[in-house]
Amino acid sequence: MNTAADRTGDAAMENEHPESLGEQTLSMSAIKEPPAEEDVVEEEPAEEPVADDSDSSEDAGESGDAAADEAEEVEAEVDEAEIDEAEIDEAEGTPAVPEGEAEQELPDEAVEQLTGALAQLRQSVLDLKFGLDLPGAEEARQARAELLAQLEDYVIPRVRVSSAPALIVVAGSTGAGKSTLVNTLAEKNVSRTGVRRPTTGTPVLTCHPGDLPWFADGDLLGGLKRIEQVSRDAGPDSLVVAATEKLPQGVALLDTPDIDSVVEEHHEIAHRMLDAADIWIFVTTATRYADAPAWQLLRLARERGVRLAIVLSRVQPRSRETVMKHFVRMLTEYGLGDVDRFVVEESKVTDGRLPDSEMTDLRMWLAELSVDGERRSQAVRQTLNGVLDSFRTRVPALARHLEGHVAFRGELRTDVEAAYLGGLSRIEAAARDGSLLRGEVLARWQDFAGSGDLLRTIQLRGRAPRQMPERLMAFKAALRTGLESLIVSSATRAAEEVAARWRRRSELGATLGEGLDRPSEELVRRANRAVSAWQEHVMELIRTEGVAKRSVSKVVSFDPDALSLIFMVGLFGGSSDGVPQKLVNALLGAESLRAISVKSLSDLRARVSMLFDEEAMRYVRTLDAAGIPDESAATRLYQATYNLEVAR
Template sequence: MSDTTPDTTPLERLRAAIAEVHLPLELQDAPEARLRARRSLQQIDDYIAPRLENLDAPLLAVVGGSTGAGKSTLVNALVGHPVTRTGAIRPTTRQPILLHNPVDRDSFTGTRVLPELARITGVPVKEGTPSRQAGDAPDAKLISSVVLVGDDAVPEQLAILDAPDVDSIADENRALAEQLLQAADLWIFVTTANRYADAVPWKHLDAASQRDMTVAVVLNRVPEGAREVESDLRMMLDERGLGEAPIFVIPEAPLNELDMLPEEQVKPLREWLAEIANDRATRREVARRSVAGAVQQLARDTALVANARRSQIDAASDLATLVKAKHDDAAARVIDATKDGALLRAEVLARWQDYIGTSDVFRTLEAWFGRARDAVTSWVQGKPAPIREVEREIEHGLYSVIIDEAGRAAGESWQTLRHSQAAASLKADPSLGRESSGLDEKASRLIRDWQFSLMQMIRESASSKRVEARLLSLGLNAVTVALMVAVFASTGGLTGGEIAIAGGSAVVGQKLLETVFGDETVRRMAKKAREDLEWRIDELFEHEYARYAALIDPVLEGPDDSELSDAASELASEVTR
C-alpha cells in the first residue's frame, strides 16, 4: 500500500500509488504498462501538479512537428529575429529553447514546470546574425536542459518552447519532444504541404484530441495554387475531433539573408497567440481544458497500469499457489508416513520385539509388565536390550522421509518456475531445485526437539508416585520409544479399538503406556504427540517454501489495481466538478 496520510491530495495519492507500482514479471502487457507508468509520473510532475496549483500561471505553448518542418524558423519569425542558446551554439531542436517575456522569467527559472530539465540562460544573437551557420552542431550533453531566452517580443503570460522533432532518428530527441508536448498548455504543430499526412505527426495530434488540447496547425511551405492541401488538412482535423483548431498557412517562399520568414507570413499566428495571452479568461480556459484533458489521459493510462498490475498479482499468486502446494503435499506425505506404519520397517519391529520380549502366550497384563520390567533391569545391569537401536531406526526413517520429500518438492517447484513465462524474469537461483543446504540439520533438530517434547510430556504426565515408580522402572527412553512406535502405527491417535497395527508390537507398546499412565492419559498424550509432530513437519516445509516466497512475494508488494483505479477516479472527479 502507498504511504499516504489524510492530508494528501488525490493527485499526491495517485502519484504515490503509481510510483510504488511493481511490474517485474515479463507478461504481455508489462512493457506498455511500465512505459505508461513512467509517462504518468512525468506528466504529473511536469504539468498536472504545477498547473492545478495555479491555473493563472503563464501558459506554455510548445512548437512541435516533424523533421525539417520549419519549427525553429517559425519561432524566430514569431519574435522577429534569431534566437540562440548560449555562446556560439545556434538554434537546434536537440536542445529546447523556451522564449518568454522578461517579466515572466520567475515562472520558468524554477522547477514549477519540467523539473527534470536544467535551466540555461540564453541570449539573442547579435543583430544581423543569420539564424543558422555552417559548422554548428548540437551538443548532446545539453539534451537534459532547456535554454531560457527573455524577449520583449513574446507577449506576457505566454511562453513559446521550440521542441525537438517528433520523428527524430535519435531516441532521446523523440522522448524529449513527447515530454515537452505533454507539458504544454497549447500546441503549435508545424507540418508542410508535402508531409502533412505523415503518420507520426498525426499520432500526436490524435493524442491532442483525446486530451482536448488547444491546438494551432501551421501548414508551412505551401506551393502557390495548392490550396486544396489546406482543405484536405481541414478534413483530416475534423475527422479527428480537431475541427476547431485554426490552420495558419505559410506560402512557399525564399528566406531573407538572415534565414528569416517575412514578418507578414507569421502575423496571423502572432496575433492569435497575443489574443490568448492578453485575455485572462481565455488563458484560464485554455489551462483548464488542458489540465482536465491531461487528468483524463492520466486516468486512462492508470487504468492500463492497473490492469497490468492485476495481471502481475494474479500470475504471482498462481505461481505461489502452485509452489506452495508442492511443499504442502510433501509435508502431507511425510505426515502420512508417520500414520500408516511406513516408518516401522521390519528391522524396527524386530528390534522392538527383541526389547519388549513379547510373545503370543502372555496371559495377563501384570505378568507381561513384570517381564518387561525384568528386561529393562537386565539391560541396566549390563545386558542391554536394543532400545537405542530402535530409537535410531525410527529417527533415521523419519529423517529419510523428510529429506526425500523436501528434495521432491524442490525439484517439482523448480520445474514449475522453469516452465512459467511469468517466472522467467525472476532470475531464480538453480539451487532452488534442491532442498535447502541446511535441511539435514533442521530435520535432525526437528526429530530431537520432538523427542525432547515427548519426554517432557511423559514427565509431566507422571501424576502420582505409583506412575513415577513405573516410569523409573521402565526408563524414560523406553517409554518415549513406546509412544513413538504407537503413534507411528496409528491412523488417528491411540484409542482402544480403533488402532491400526503394524504387527502386534504396537499393541504391546500401547498396553505398556496404558499400564503406566492409564487409558485416558495415553489418548491425550498420543493426540498431543501427533499434533506436535505434524506442526513441526508443517513448519519445516514452510521454511523450505519460504525460499520461493522470497522470490515471489516481492511481486505482490505495493498497491493493487483497485488502489490505482480508486485514486485515479478520485482525482478525475475533483478536477471535473
C-alpha cells in the same frame, strides 16, 4: 536586458548550417475557411510574388493591410499593459501575478486533498514493476513511464501552482519549421535550425524574463536539468532555458524534437514535453499533414482534451485554397474543426527566422493569452482536466497489464504451494503407516526393547530414579535423525517438482527456476532444530497431561523422557506386536493418550509447515526480484484512482 541565456543562445547558432531552400517556410497568416463550392478553381499567379501573400484580390490585400494595422494597435496596447519585469515576492520566492491578471486558484484545502491523491497515485504507479517479457510488458513499461513523467513534470506541479505561466509546446513533423517559428517569435535564435535532420535534440524553453523563475527553478519539468545552451554533453534529461523580452509575459514556448524522428530518444523526449504542456501548437507541412504521425498526435490531443492550435507550413500560394479545403475537411471529420489555425506560405528564411511582419496573427493570439488571465487560466484548466480525465482510461489499461503479470505470478505460486503441500502430505502418510520406523530407527528400537531397558524405565514407587540407558539415548537420536531425513527428502522432492512445473509452463518459467531445484542450504539445520523442539514438546505433554491411571499410579512411576519415546513409536505405527501402544495405553489410559496424540501430530504438522513456508519464500523472493507484482499492487492502483476521483 541581455541575459547570459541570450548570449549563449545566440552563440549556439553561429556554427549551424543555414536552412536549405526546402526548409524556407515563410509568410504566415491566419487560415480562413475555404469556399463552400465543391470545385475550387485556381487563379493564375500574379506577376509579383508579393501578391501571393494576400487573398489573390485587391480587396483581400486591403483587408490584410487593415489587419496588420489593427494588429499593430493591439500590440501597442499590449506593450502598455505589460510590466517590464515581473515583481518577485521576496517571502515566497515566486513571481507575482501582474495587477489585473489575478487568477482564481483552488482553496488550499482542495489543493492539499488533490495533491495528496495525486501523490498516492504516483506512488502506486512507481511501485509497479514489469520485469518479465510477457506479452504487452514493453507497452506496460512505456505507459508506466509516461504516467510517472506526466505526474511529476506537469500534473502535480500545475495543481500546486495553477497561476504559473502557460507552457505552450511547439511540436510537429521533421522539417516542419518548428524551430524557425520559435526563433521568429522570440526574435532571437534560441533554437537550432539547419539542413541536418534531426536538428533539435534537446528541448528549448523560451519565455519573458519576468517568467524565468517559474521555469528556471520551478517544479514544472522539474526532472530535467537546466542548461543555458545545447552542448555535446547535454543528455535526454536536459532542458535549455532562455529569456527574451519579445515574448509576452504569461506564456512560454517549448521547442521539441520531431514527433516522427528517426532517433527513438528524440521521439520519447517530444512526447514527454507534450505531456508537460498546457497548450499545444502543432506544426506540419502542406505535403505531410496527412501522414500517420501527424494524425496520431492530433488524436492524442483530442483524447486528452488539450487546448490546441495548428500551423500548416510550406503552403504554395497557388495551391493554398485546395490544400486548406482538404485539410480543414479532415480536421472537421476528426472533430477538430474548431481549433485555432494558422498558415505559413512558402517563402524565404533569413538567419533562421521568418520576417517578423508575417507573424502578426500568431503574435496576436499569444498576446491575447498574455493579457487575458481568465482565457489563459481556462486553457490551463482545460488541458489539466483533460489529463486527469485521461487517467480514467490510462490507469485501468495499466492495471490490465498488471493483472496479466499477477495472473502469471499466481500460476507460479500455485505450483510452489502444490509441491510443498504434497511434501507435507507425504510426511503425514509416513508418520501413520510406520514407514518412518525403518532401518536405523527400527534397529535401535528393537535393541532397546529387547534388552530389558524398556521395563527398567518403569520404576516402583520409592526407588531412586536411574539415568537414561545408553540404548534409549541412541534410539532417541536415531528417531530424530530419521524424522529429519524424512523432512529433507520431502522438501527436496518438492523443490524438484516446482522446477519441473515451471519448466513445463514456459521458457521464462524455466529461467526463473534455475538454481531452485534443490532445498536451501539452511534446511538441514532448521529441520534439526524443529525435530528436537518437537521431541521436547511431546515430552512436556507426557509430563503435564500424561496422568497415570489411579490403579497404576499407586504402584509405579515412569520417566517422561523415556515414555515420550515409547509414545512416539506407537504414534508412528511402529512394532508389529503393538507393545509400545499397549504399554502407553496401560499407563496413561485411552482418553489421555488420544488427547496427547492429537496435539503431538498437530504440533509436528505446524513445525514442518513452517519449514516448508520458509523454503517456499525462496520462490517468492525470486518472483519479486524479477519484478513480478503481486495482487496487492493492482488493489493499490485501483484504490489510488478512486481516491483521485473523490478528490476532484
